[in-house]
Amino acid sequence: MLRTALSYGLLLGLAGFLMAPFVWMVFVSLHPSRQPIPTLENIIPQDPQWQNYKTVLFDLNLPVDRFFLNSLFVTFSVVILQLLITSMAAYAFARLRFRGKKPLFAVFLGSMMFAGPVTQIPVYLLLRSFAWLDTYYALIVPGISSAFSIFLLRQFFSQIPYDLDEAARIDGASHFNIYSRIIMPLSKPALATAAAFTFFGVWTDFFGPLIYTNSTDMRTLEVGLSIFKNSYGGSNWPLQMTAAVIVLLPLLLAFLFAQRYFVKGILLGGVK
């Protein structure tokens, strides 16, 4: 009994600690803009300023609505293309025998762990030589394949019983048919997991869009928000927090919607 009470005490305290900055953020976003920072006693807004949200989205010099559409378009393009490319690769790695399969898979895994820090400059130069800088290509194409997604889907594909392919092959089905008619429909949970991971990765990517784009119209929400901070300075906290809420809310909704798949993905990557 005491143990249960103690556990709940700890859980609630921890939840308070983790959620407090978010609650604070929402409160501040509803204060009148350009006001001094509210103190703790006055943190709950007397007269909630919902128009702050309209101001940030539509009335500023920065096209925040455009940032939002850019993020949406880029994220969905990457998710769809990446699912297609990585599921095909995962099918080959899980169900086909071909020469060089093992070393090739090792190269994919190695690139996932170690390529990160050294590729930023060469990829920039590469995109520049394609004349892709500051276009949607620069925001989409570098992300359309991912070793992590291949790894995750391969794990799932190899657990599907082989009898299914055997039967289909006796009926004369091609590999493409087996992939598209048998493996893919059976793998919806794994595909959803890969999609959830990619969605969050792309939506919150900061470094790529920061370097590969420079005109305001090509910025994603994440980079747009950082510009917002610089141009509206440290002075206007209510509007800054409003912008932060606008960035976080879609992520929160997506997380609550896809939570099941998300947690599964962490485990597939971690505990094989």
Added chain:
Amino acid sequence: MHRGEEQRQGWLFVSPAVIHLAVFALIPIGYALYLSLFKWQLLRESQEFIGLQNYAMSLAESPFWNAMWNSGRYAIVSVPAGMIVALAVAILVNQKLRGITVFRTLFYIPAIASGVAISMLWIYVYLPETGMINTILGSFGVQSIDFLNRAEWAMWALVFMSIWTGLGPRMVLFLAGLLSIPQPLYEAAELDGASRWRCFVSITLPMLAPTTLFVLITSTISALQIFTPVYMMTKGQPEDTTDVIGYHIYSEAWVNFNIGLASAKSFLLLIVIAAISLLQFRLMKKPMEDFSTG
């Protein structure tokens, strides 16, 4: 189906991913190595082959070592602290309590948030006088501290925030590790009169070794590359105490436009990351094997 046909199909299915890997990972790695041998200015487009001088220059300059030192102390404190907190929380949420899944969800939320928004939020949390932490400390009579602008505090402010943002995935991994430990082990230990602490040290910790290794390596790799919070919150300041290597390389490439020198520095970082991962793997592998065979 013919063996040769399966070969052909296999390569056909992987070819889009392989082309992508080649263009956006393998060729860039080679290209970066090539760049690192040149004195190369991005805007002036002047290129001069200088051999290994960029590497020698990096290793001889104090800002590079300062950045390495900053990343080192960031990783050495934030990774173990984050892991201990995450393990404790995983044990806490690994109980059969009503509503426990709600708590698991809540505890994960900081990890999904965007780095930029989180950084803005935490600038606010750390503000002097009116910020959240100073308000709370103030109610205990502690004098206001300007965490992000004081050389002795700024790095630890970033570390504290990383424990908060990194909790979710680590907690989920440890929780899965805990759930995979066979219950009879604990039951047998209890029959032998083992205390809770003894069970934790002799059963839980060794059984969690593979999870711990995975969390340790992935956390260290990402800690050594931290960028967004530094870019948003401190810009490497005050007095370069938060100029971590990820931010240092960024400035070298995109502020100073020395892409040759920046490439050399990114290779030095890559070597450090690979060496540390290998070392952690070696160090943890031995006790893991001893446990599973012994």
